[in-house]
Amino acid sequence: MHAIQLSSIVEGPSQLTASYVRDPIPKSNEYLIDIYACGMNFFDLLQIRGKYQNQPTLPWIAGSEFSGVIVSVPDDKRFNKFNKGDRVFGAEQGAFATKVSVPETQLQLIPDGWSFQDAAALYLTGPTSVAGLTLRANVQKGDWVLIHGAAGGVGLSAIQVAKALGAHVIATSSGSSNIQICKSYGADHVIDYLKFPNWDEEAMKVSGNHGVDVVWDTVGLISQSLKCVAFGARVVVVGFVGGDIESIKANRVLLKNISIVGLHWGAYSTNEPHTIPKIWDRLFKLIADKKFRSIVYQPQDKVELEGLSTVGHALHLLQKRASWGKVVVNVTTEVTANL
Numbered sequence: 001m002h003a004i005q006l007s008s009i010v011e012g013p014s015q016l017t018a019s020y021v022r023d024p025i026p027k028s029n030e031y032l033i034d035i036y037a038c039g040m041n042f043f044d045l046l047q048i049r050g051k052y053q054n055q056p057t058l059p060w061i062a063g064s065e066f067s068g069v070i071v072s073v074p075d076d077k078r079f080n081k082f083n084k085g086d087r088v089f090g091a092e093q094g095a096f097a098t099k100v101s102v103p104e105t106q107l108q109l110i111p112d113g114w115s116f117q118d119a120a121a122l123y124l125t126g127p128t129s130v131a132g133l134t135l136r137a138n139v140q141k142g143d144w145v146l147i148h149g150a151a152g153g154v155g156l157s158a159i160q161v162a163k164a165l166g167a168h169v170i171a172t173s174s175g176s177s178n179i180q181i182c183k184s185y186g187a188d189h190v191i192d193y194l195k196f197p198n199w200d201e202e203a204m205k206v207s208g209n210h211g212v213d214v215v216w217d218t219v220g221l222i223s224q225s226l227k228c229v230a231f232g233a234r235v236v237v238v239g240f241v242g243g244d245i246e247s248i249k250a251n252r253v254l255l256k257n258i259s260i261v262g263l264h265w266g267a268y269s270t271n272e273p274h275t276i277p278k279i280w281d282r283l284f285k286l287i288a289d290k291k292f293r294s295i296v297y298q299p300q301d302k303v304e305l306e307g308l309s310t311v312g313h314a315l316h317l318l319q320k321r322a323s324w325g326k327v328v329v330n331v332t333t334e335v336t337a338n339l
Contacts, residue, residue, distance in 0.1 A: 001020070001021060001022075001023050001024075001097055001098045001099045002018055002019070002020060002021075002097065002098045002308055002331075002334050003018065003019065003020075003021045003061045003094070003096060003097035003098065003308070004016050004017070004018055004061060004062045004063065004096035004097070004308060004311050005019060005021050005059055005060070005061045005062075006048060006058065006059060006060055006061075006062060007058060007059045008058065009048070009049060009050035009058075010048050010049065011049065012048075012049070012316075012319075013045065013048065013311070013312040013313075013314075013315035013316045013319065014312050014316065015312070016048065016062065016311055016312040016315070017309075017312075018307075018308040018309050018311070021061070021097075023099050024094065024099055024100060024101040025101070026072065026074070026101035027074075027101065027103075028074055028075045028076040029074050029076050029078075029079050029103055029104065030074055030101040030102055030103055031070050031072065031073055031074060031079075031082060031088075031101065031102050031103075031104065031107065032070070032071050032072040032099065032100075032101050033066070033068040033069065033070055033071065033088065033090075033099065033100050033101070033102055034068045034069045034071050034098065034099060034335050035066045035067070035068040035095065035097060035098055035099060035100055035331055035335065036067055036068045036069065036116035036120075036330070036331060036332045036335055037066065037067045037068070037115075037116040037117045037119070037120035037328050037329065037330050037331060037332070038063050038065060038066045038067075038095045038096055038097075038120055038311070038328065038329050038331065039065035039066070039095075039120040039121045039123075039124075039326055039327070039328050040065075040311075040314050040315055040317075040318050040326070040327040040328070040329070041064065041065060041124065041318075042239075042241055042318065043064075044062060044063060044064065044315060045315055045318065045319055047062065048062055048315075056093055060093065060094070061093070061094035061095075061096060061097050062094075062095075062096045062311075063093075063094065063095035063096030063097070063311070064091050064092065064093055064094075064095050065089075065090075065091050065095055065120060065121075065123055065124060066089065066090065066091070066092070066095040066100060066120055067087070067088065067089035067090075067110060067116045067117075067119035067120040068087075068088065068089075068100075068116065068335070069085060069086070069087055069088070070082055070083065070084050070085060070086045070088060071084065071099075072084065074104070079103075079104045081104050081107075082104065082107060082109070086109060087109065087110040087116070087119075088107045088108060088109055088110060089107070089108055089110055089116075089119035089120060089122060089123050090102055090106045090107040090108060090123055091106055091123045091124060092106050096308060096311050096329075097308070098308070098331060098334050098335050105269070105273075108123065108280060111284060111287045111288070114287075114294065115294075116330070116332065117294075117296050117328045117330055118294035118296055120296075120326075120328045121153060121294065121295055121296045121325070121326035121328050122294075122295075124153075124154075124265070125153040125154050125156075125157040125295060125326060126157055126283045126292070127265055127276075127279045127280060127283055128154055128157070128238065128263065128265040129154060129157035129158040129160075129161045130161055130279050130282050130283045130286075131263060131265055131268070131275075131279050132158070132216065132236050132238060132263040132265075133145075133158060133161050133162055133165065133214070133216065133236070134161075134165070134279075134282065135275070135279075136234070136236050136261045136262075136263050137214045137216070137234045137236050137261070138234065139161075139162055139165045139167050139213075139214055140165070140166070140167075140213075141165065141166030141167070142166060142167070142168070143162075143165075143166075143167045143168070143213040143214055144167070144168050144170065144207045144210060144211070144212040144213050144214070144230070145158075145162045145167040145168065145169050145170070145212065145213065145214040145215075145216060146170045146171075146172070146203055146212040146214065146215045146216065146225060146228070147159055147162065147169060147170070147171045147172070147187070147216045148172050148215075148216065148217045148218060148219045148221050148225075149172075149173075149217075149218040149219045149241060150171030150172060150173045150178075150182045150187060150190070151171075151173040151178035151179075151181050151182055151324045151325070152218065152241075152324070152325070152326075153295050153325050153326035154218050154238065154239075155171070155173075155182075155216075155218065156181070156182070156185045156295040156324070156325050157292075157295055158216050159171060159182065159185045159186050159187050160185055160186055160286070160291065160292045160293070161286065161292070162214075162216075163186040163291070164286050164289075164291040164292065167214070168188050168189075168207075169186065169187045169188050169189070170187070170188065170189045170190075170191065170203050170206055170207070170212060171187040171189070171190045171191070172190070172191050172192075172193045172199055172221075173190055173191075173192065173193070174192050174193055174194045175192070175194075177324070178324055179192060181324045181325070185293075185295075189206045191203065191206075199224075200224050200225065200227040200228040201227075201228070203228040204228045207228075207230075210230055211228055211229050211230030211231075211233065212225075212228055212229055212230060212233060213229075213230050213232070213233055213234070214233065214234050214235075214236070215229060215233065215234075215235040215236065216236050216238065217235065217236065217237055217238060217239075218238040218239040218240075218241055219239070219240070219241055219242040220239075220240040220241070220242040220244045220245065220246055221242065222235060222237065222246050222248055222260070223246050223248055223249075226248070226252045226253070226256075226258065229256060229258060230256070231256050231257060232256070232257050232258070232259075233256065233258050233259070234258075234259045234261065235258060235259065235260045235261070236261055236262075236263050237260065237261070237262045237263065238262075238263050248260070295325040295326050296325055296326055296328050297317075297323040297324055297325045297326060297327045297328070299323075302330075305327070305328065305329050305330060306329075306330050306333065307329070307330075307331060307333065307334055308329065308331055308334060310329055311329055314327045314328075314329050315327075
Protein backbone atom coordinates (compact mmCIF):
# COMPACT_ATOMS: atom_id res chain seq x y z
CA MET A 1 0.00 0.00 0.00
CA HIS A 2 0.95 3.68 -0.25
CA ALA A 3 1.66 5.45 3.08
CA ILE A 4 3.46 8.28 4.89
CA GLN A 5 5.80 6.16 7.00
CA LEU A 6 8.38 7.73 9.30
CA SER A 7 11.64 5.94 10.01
CA SER A 8 12.85 8.95 12.00
CA ILE A 9 11.41 12.12 13.52
CA VAL A 10 11.24 15.06 11.09
CA GLU A 11 11.56 18.82 11.55
CA GLY A 12 8.35 19.66 9.78
CA PRO A 13 5.67 18.59 7.29
CA SER A 14 7.76 19.49 4.21
CA GLN A 15 9.94 16.45 4.96
CA LEU A 16 7.07 13.96 4.73
CA THR A 17 7.11 11.64 1.72
CA ALA A 18 4.87 8.82 0.58
CA SER A 19 6.25 5.35 -0.18
CA TYR A 20 5.08 1.78 -0.69
CA VAL A 21 4.95 -0.36 2.44
CA ARG A 22 3.39 -3.67 3.44
CA ASP A 23 -0.37 -3.82 3.89
CA PRO A 24 -1.52 -3.97 7.54
CA ILE A 25 -2.51 -7.38 8.88
CA PRO A 26 -5.74 -7.01 10.90
CA LYS A 27 -5.99 -8.59 14.34
CA SER A 28 -8.92 -10.91 15.06
CA ASN A 29 -11.00 -7.97 16.34
CA GLU A 30 -10.12 -5.49 13.55
CA TYR A 31 -11.66 -4.39 10.26
CA LEU A 32 -9.46 -3.71 7.24
CA ILE A 33 -10.33 -0.41 5.57
CA ASP A 34 -9.49 1.01 2.15
CA ILE A 35 -8.88 4.69 2.98
CA TYR A 36 -10.45 7.21 0.58
CA ALA A 37 -9.73 10.42 2.52
CA CYS A 38 -7.71 11.48 5.57
CA GLY A 39 -8.07 14.48 7.87
CA MET A 40 -5.32 16.71 9.28
CA ASN A 41 -5.00 17.54 13.00
CA PHE A 42 -2.69 19.78 15.03
CA PHE A 43 -1.47 16.81 17.02
CA ASP A 44 -0.24 15.25 13.75
CA LEU A 45 2.18 18.18 13.51
CA LEU A 46 3.41 17.52 17.05
CA GLN A 47 3.71 13.78 16.53
CA ILE A 48 5.86 13.92 13.39
CA ARG A 49 8.27 16.16 15.34
CA GLY A 50 8.36 13.79 18.31
CA LYS A 51 6.65 16.31 20.58
CA TYR A 52 3.29 14.65 21.17
CA GLN A 53 2.31 12.97 24.46
CA ASN A 54 1.73 9.66 22.65
CA GLN A 55 4.60 8.71 20.35
CA PRO A 56 4.51 5.38 18.46
CA THR A 57 7.63 3.25 18.15
CA LEU A 58 9.54 3.92 14.94
CA PRO A 59 8.94 3.16 12.17
CA TRP A 60 5.29 4.22 12.15
CA ILE A 61 2.69 5.55 9.74
CA ALA A 62 1.49 9.09 10.47
CA GLY A 63 -2.07 10.33 10.64
CA SER A 64 -5.11 9.31 12.67
CA GLU A 65 -8.37 10.40 11.03
CA PHE A 66 -9.84 8.78 7.92
CA SER A 67 -12.84 7.60 5.93
CA GLY A 68 -13.16 4.69 3.57
CA VAL A 69 -14.71 1.31 2.77
CA ILE A 70 -14.51 -1.93 4.74
CA VAL A 71 -12.72 -4.65 2.73
CA SER A 72 -12.63 -7.35 5.41
CA VAL A 73 -14.39 -7.96 8.73
CA PRO A 74 -12.95 -9.40 11.99
CA ASP A 75 -12.38 -13.12 12.35
CA ASP A 76 -13.84 -12.83 15.85
CA LYS A 77 -17.58 -12.94 15.16
CA ARG A 78 -18.37 -11.01 18.35
CA PHE A 79 -17.43 -7.93 16.35
CA ASN A 80 -20.16 -7.73 13.73
CA LYS A 81 -21.51 -4.19 13.85
CA PHE A 82 -20.30 -3.45 10.33
CA ASN A 83 -20.22 -5.36 7.04
CA LYS A 84 -17.86 -5.66 4.11
CA GLY A 85 -18.52 -2.77 1.73
CA ASP A 86 -19.81 -0.37 4.41
CA ARG A 87 -18.75 3.26 4.07
CA VAL A 88 -17.18 4.22 7.40
CA PHE A 89 -15.07 6.87 9.09
CA GLY A 90 -12.97 6.77 12.22
CA ALA A 91 -9.65 7.38 13.94
CA GLU A 92 -6.64 5.10 14.28
CA GLN A 93 -2.87 5.51 14.10
CA GLY A 94 -1.71 5.10 10.49
CA ALA A 95 -4.40 7.04 8.63
CA PHE A 96 -2.03 8.69 6.13
CA ALA A 97 -2.17 5.58 3.97
CA THR A 98 -4.38 3.72 1.53
CA LYS A 99 -5.23 0.99 4.06
CA VAL A 100 -5.62 0.75 7.83
CA SER A 101 -6.79 -1.91 10.31
CA VAL A 102 -9.20 -0.61 12.95
CA PRO A 103 -11.10 -2.00 15.98
CA GLU A 104 -14.88 -1.71 15.92
CA THR A 105 -14.99 0.92 18.66
CA GLN A 106 -13.11 3.37 16.41
CA LEU A 107 -15.58 3.32 13.52
CA GLN A 108 -18.89 4.91 12.56
CA LEU A 109 -21.05 4.65 9.44
CA ILE A 110 -20.82 7.66 7.10
CA PRO A 111 -24.09 9.66 7.26
CA ASP A 112 -26.37 9.58 4.21
CA GLY A 113 -25.45 12.28 1.71
CA TRP A 114 -21.95 12.80 3.10
CA SER A 115 -18.87 12.26 0.94
CA PHE A 116 -15.68 10.51 2.03
CA GLN A 117 -14.04 13.95 2.32
CA ASP A 118 -16.87 15.26 4.51
CA ALA A 119 -16.68 12.23 6.81
CA ALA A 120 -12.88 12.36 7.19
CA ALA A 121 -13.34 15.64 9.07
CA LEU A 122 -16.06 14.50 11.47
CA TYR A 123 -14.77 11.85 13.88
CA LEU A 124 -12.91 14.15 16.29
CA THR A 125 -14.46 17.59 15.76
CA GLY A 126 -18.17 16.69 15.84
CA PRO A 127 -18.43 14.71 19.08
CA THR A 128 -15.95 17.03 20.81
CA SER A 129 -18.32 19.94 20.22
CA VAL A 130 -21.47 18.04 21.17
CA ALA A 131 -19.95 16.63 24.36
CA GLY A 132 -18.38 19.92 25.38
CA LEU A 133 -21.43 22.11 24.84
CA THR A 134 -24.03 19.67 26.21
CA LEU A 135 -22.34 17.59 28.91
CA ARG A 136 -19.75 20.10 30.13
CA ALA A 137 -21.26 23.54 29.42
CA ASN A 138 -24.97 22.62 29.58
CA VAL A 139 -25.81 25.23 26.94
CA GLN A 140 -29.41 26.43 27.18
CA LYS A 141 -31.65 28.25 24.73
CA GLY A 142 -30.90 31.97 24.87
CA ASP A 143 -27.38 31.59 26.29
CA TRP A 144 -24.62 33.82 24.95
CA VAL A 145 -21.78 31.53 23.81
CA LEU A 146 -18.30 32.90 23.04
CA ILE A 147 -16.33 30.62 20.69
CA HIS A 148 -12.60 31.14 20.21
CA GLY A 149 -10.69 29.71 17.26
CA ALA A 150 -14.04 29.81 15.51
CA ALA A 151 -12.83 29.35 11.93
CA GLY A 152 -11.06 26.07 12.75
CA GLY A 153 -12.59 22.61 12.53
CA VAL A 154 -13.66 22.39 16.17
CA GLY A 155 -14.74 26.03 16.12
CA LEU A 156 -17.08 25.67 13.13
CA SER A 157 -18.48 22.51 14.68
CA ALA A 158 -19.10 24.32 17.96
CA ILE A 159 -20.86 27.20 16.19
CA GLN A 160 -23.31 24.77 14.61
CA VAL A 161 -23.97 22.83 17.81
CA ALA A 162 -24.47 26.01 19.86
CA LYS A 163 -26.92 27.41 17.30
CA ALA A 164 -28.81 24.09 17.22
CA LEU A 165 -29.17 24.40 21.01
CA GLY A 166 -30.73 27.84 20.59
CA ALA A 167 -27.77 29.95 21.74
CA HIS A 168 -26.55 33.35 20.57
CA VAL A 169 -23.03 32.85 19.19
CA ILE A 170 -20.20 35.36 19.41
CA ALA A 171 -17.15 34.10 17.51
CA THR A 172 -13.57 35.37 17.50
CA SER A 173 -11.39 35.03 14.43
CA SER A 174 -9.20 37.17 12.16
CA GLY A 175 -9.30 38.22 8.52
CA SER A 176 -12.31 38.99 6.34
CA SER A 177 -12.47 35.53 4.75
CA ASN A 178 -12.48 33.70 8.10
CA ILE A 179 -15.06 36.11 9.46
CA GLN A 180 -17.35 35.37 6.51
CA ILE A 181 -16.81 31.62 6.99
CA CYS A 182 -17.88 31.89 10.66
CA LYS A 183 -20.99 33.83 9.68
CA SER A 184 -21.84 31.31 6.97
CA TYR A 185 -21.86 28.57 9.63
CA GLY A 186 -24.26 30.50 11.82
CA ALA A 187 -22.27 32.85 14.07
CA ASP A 188 -24.44 35.82 15.05
CA HIS A 189 -21.48 38.11 15.68
CA VAL A 190 -17.80 37.76 14.76
CA ILE A 191 -15.07 39.82 16.42
CA ASP A 192 -11.75 40.26 14.60
CA TYR A 193 -9.29 39.94 17.49
CA LEU A 194 -6.51 41.61 15.46
CA LYS A 195 -8.60 44.75 14.95
CA PHE A 196 -10.03 44.57 18.47
CA PRO A 197 -7.33 43.34 20.89
CA ASN A 198 -9.78 44.24 23.68
CA TRP A 199 -12.27 41.79 22.23
CA ASP A 200 -13.66 41.14 25.71
CA GLU A 201 -15.08 44.68 25.69
CA GLU A 202 -16.66 44.04 22.29
CA ALA A 203 -18.20 40.82 23.57
CA MET A 204 -19.76 42.70 26.48
CA LYS A 205 -21.25 45.28 24.09
CA VAL A 206 -22.60 42.63 21.74
CA SER A 207 -24.31 40.82 24.63
CA GLY A 208 -25.93 44.04 25.80
CA ASN A 209 -23.57 44.11 28.82
CA HIS A 210 -25.03 40.82 30.02
CA GLY A 211 -21.76 39.02 29.43
CA VAL A 212 -21.31 35.57 27.93
CA ASP A 213 -22.80 32.53 29.64
CA VAL A 214 -20.43 30.04 28.02
CA VAL A 215 -16.84 30.29 26.79
CA TRP A 216 -15.53 27.66 24.36
CA ASP A 217 -11.75 27.89 24.23
CA THR A 218 -9.44 25.85 22.03
CA VAL A 219 -6.77 28.55 21.94
CA GLY A 220 -5.73 29.49 25.48
CA LEU A 221 -7.68 32.71 26.12
CA ILE A 222 -9.36 31.98 29.46
CA SER A 223 -7.88 34.90 31.43
CA GLN A 224 -9.14 37.57 29.06
CA SER A 225 -12.44 35.73 28.60
CA LEU A 226 -13.12 36.01 32.34
CA LYS A 227 -13.42 39.77 31.83
CA CYS A 228 -16.59 39.37 29.78
CA VAL A 229 -18.43 36.47 31.40
CA ALA A 230 -21.82 36.66 33.06
CA PHE A 231 -22.57 35.55 36.60
CA GLY A 232 -22.62 31.76 36.76
CA ALA A 233 -20.75 31.37 33.46
CA ARG A 234 -19.37 28.02 32.31
CA VAL A 235 -15.92 28.03 30.72
CA VAL A 236 -14.84 24.98 28.71
CA VAL A 237 -11.10 24.39 28.23
CA VAL A 238 -10.70 22.39 25.01
CA GLY A 239 -7.10 23.02 23.96
CA PHE A 240 -4.13 25.35 23.67
CA VAL A 241 -3.41 25.83 19.97
CA GLY A 242 -2.16 29.33 20.83
CA GLY A 243 0.80 27.63 22.50
CA ASP A 244 0.44 28.93 26.06
CA ILE A 245 -1.09 27.14 29.04
CA GLU A 246 -2.48 29.83 31.32
CA SER A 247 -2.42 30.41 35.06
CA ILE A 248 -5.80 31.74 36.18
CA LYS A 249 -6.49 33.97 39.18
CA ALA A 250 -8.93 32.08 41.39
CA ASN A 251 -10.56 35.21 42.81
CA ARG A 252 -12.10 35.95 39.40
CA VAL A 253 -13.66 32.50 39.40
CA LEU A 254 -15.07 33.00 42.89
CA LEU A 255 -16.58 36.46 42.44
CA LYS A 256 -18.87 35.50 39.56
CA ASN A 257 -19.54 31.87 40.53
CA ILE A 258 -17.75 30.74 37.38
CA SER A 259 -17.36 27.05 36.54
CA ILE A 260 -14.22 26.13 34.62
CA VAL A 261 -14.32 22.62 33.17
CA GLY A 262 -12.14 20.63 30.82
CA LEU A 263 -13.15 18.63 27.78
CA HIS A 264 -10.97 15.73 26.60
CA TRP A 265 -13.25 13.76 24.30
CA GLY A 266 -10.80 10.88 23.97
CA ALA A 267 -10.85 10.27 27.73
CA TYR A 268 -14.47 9.11 27.59
CA SER A 269 -13.44 5.86 25.89
CA THR A 270 -11.52 4.87 29.03
CA ASN A 271 -13.54 6.51 31.78
CA GLU A 272 -17.15 6.65 30.52
CA PRO A 273 -17.51 4.45 27.43
CA HIS A 274 -21.28 4.32 27.92
CA THR A 275 -21.42 8.07 27.17
CA ILE A 276 -19.94 7.76 23.68
CA PRO A 277 -22.97 6.28 21.85
CA LYS A 278 -25.23 8.95 23.36
CA ILE A 279 -23.04 11.72 21.96
CA TRP A 280 -22.91 10.12 18.51
CA ASP A 281 -26.70 9.76 18.52
CA ARG A 282 -27.05 13.48 19.26
CA LEU A 283 -24.60 14.40 16.50
CA PHE A 284 -26.22 12.13 13.90
CA LYS A 285 -29.62 13.63 14.82
CA LEU A 286 -28.25 17.13 14.14
CA ILE A 287 -26.91 15.94 10.78
CA ALA A 288 -30.21 14.29 9.85
CA ASP A 289 -32.07 17.48 10.80
CA LYS A 290 -29.71 19.55 8.57
CA LYS A 291 -28.39 21.48 11.58
CA PHE A 292 -24.81 20.30 11.14
CA ARG A 293 -22.92 20.28 7.84
CA SER A 294 -19.46 19.49 6.54
CA ILE A 295 -16.58 21.64 7.81
CA VAL A 296 -14.08 20.63 5.10
CA TYR A 297 -11.77 23.37 3.81
CA GLN A 298 -12.23 24.01 0.08
CA PRO A 299 -9.03 25.13 -1.69
CA GLN A 300 -9.31 27.15 -4.91
CA ASP A 301 -7.52 24.35 -6.75
CA LYS A 302 -8.81 20.91 -5.69
CA VAL A 303 -5.64 19.23 -7.04
CA GLU A 304 -3.83 20.99 -4.18
CA LEU A 305 -5.09 18.29 -1.79
CA GLU A 306 -5.20 15.23 -4.07
CA GLY A 307 -3.09 12.21 -3.12
CA LEU A 308 -0.87 11.27 -0.18
CA SER A 309 1.98 13.28 -1.70
CA THR A 310 0.04 16.42 -0.68
CA VAL A 311 -0.17 15.52 3.04
CA GLY A 312 2.91 17.63 3.83
CA HIS A 313 1.33 20.63 2.10
CA ALA A 314 -1.98 20.01 3.90
CA LEU A 315 -0.26 20.01 7.30
CA HIS A 316 1.66 23.13 6.30
CA LEU A 317 -1.65 24.92 5.64
CA LEU A 318 -2.75 23.93 9.12
CA GLN A 319 0.52 25.01 10.69
CA LYS A 320 0.47 28.45 9.03
CA ARG A 321 -3.25 29.03 9.76
CA ALA A 322 -3.71 29.34 5.99
CA SER A 323 -6.94 27.35 5.92
CA TRP A 324 -10.31 27.20 7.63
CA GLY A 325 -12.31 24.29 8.97
CA LYS A 326 -10.72 20.87 8.58
CA VAL A 327 -8.08 20.20 5.93
CA VAL A 328 -8.72 16.86 4.20
CA VAL A 329 -6.62 15.02 1.62
CA ASN A 330 -8.45 12.93 -0.99
CA VAL A 331 -6.73 9.60 -1.74
CA THR A 332 -9.55 8.03 -3.80
CA THR A 333 -7.48 7.82 -6.99
CA GLU A 334 -4.62 5.97 -5.25
CA VAL A 335 -7.02 3.47 -3.70
CA THR A 336 -9.06 2.76 -6.82
CA ALA A 337 -5.90 2.39 -8.90
CA ASN A 338 -5.01 -0.68 -6.82
CA LEU A 339 -8.45 -2.29 -6.67
